[in-house]
Amino acid sequence: MKLKKSVIIVGIVMIFVFISGLGFFLIQNKKENATVVLESSEEKEQEEIGFDYSKPVLECSPMEDETYFNDAIFIGDSRTEGFMGMTNLDATFFTHIGLTVDTFFSDPVLYMNGQKVSILEALKNTNFQKVYIMLGINETGWKYSNLFAQKYGEIIDAILQINPEAIIYIESILPVSKEVSDTHAYIKQDKINEYNSLLQNLAMEKKVYYLDIASFLKNEEGYLPVGASLDGIHLNKEYSLKWLQYLKNHYIVENTLEGENK
């Protein structure tokens, strides 16, 4: 009798242990599944985001040739005009001396079919898939930095309205020489640095790509090196080709990992 009782008790205890163990196993499994599901959702979210716009385009495998730029438009002031001449890149250039984020919209500075038109009008009448913008040095004398960023944002909005699929690159404002920064009435390297921070934020806000060419070109002190320019502002041929090389090493091709910075 006593033996029978003991067997029953052991049996009950074993059943209890078994049930507990089974229950524990089931709960654990559910958690793991939930984690797997969550990670998959996160990955999916990351895939949907596709790019961390708060960071510059990272270096990637260099372009094999320059045909990537054939459907690109370069918008800029005299520095980009100089880049156009020094590199002879087969792209479209909408540039003008003294161009600003304001005059982009208003001033008829380009020849198109025998007429003078604004940069905006020229864009509306041109096929493009990529746009490179470098503006800001002529605005470094402006009193309100946020006005510069606001106007720059309006340019991006205008471009996206014309071509919502366009790959838009904000090129950082290139550095100037120490001499220019020390002596020029309004062009100061500190101001350029401030504007570049605003531009990087703008890229994140507008989900466009930021190219940190400035960091690549500047010397240890943060200025354009001696020997890079005749006037400390406009790049000579050697440095214009360095600028071009940077673009050839930092680019985006949709639906590939080129330039991805996750």
Added chain:
Amino acid sequence: MKKILILFLCLLCLTGCSSTSSNIDIQTLDSELSQKITFEDELTLYEGNVQNLYGIEEPKSSIVYVGSGATAEELAFFEFEDTTTANEAYEQLEYYIKERKESYAIYNPKEAERLENAIIKIKDCVVLLCVSNDENALEKINEYL
């Protein structure tokens, strides 16, 4: 009838241009003047669209040197199909220089001053544009044009 025909042929000769009749070859002009005229900036041979750059009709041929943007300097030789187009280009280049002066006056007055001495010359179907640092540029150009 004969007189009309002769007159017509003479008119034809006046309006058209050929390298034999004008004796001006922009390759020769380039090889001579691009070496003799001095520039402060480093000029590079420009291979892009000169029509859009200058607002002119497409030339028969052209040789254009542009700078880095540090100065307003440039050197360009154009050959056009006929004197009418060449004259139109000459006028357009005058307007181009005027616009450049206005732009530089705001951002770089020193270059606006340099543009005051811009040289635009025309002979037959050939037009030359020169903005340089060389106070003897006009004298050098006059040897050939």
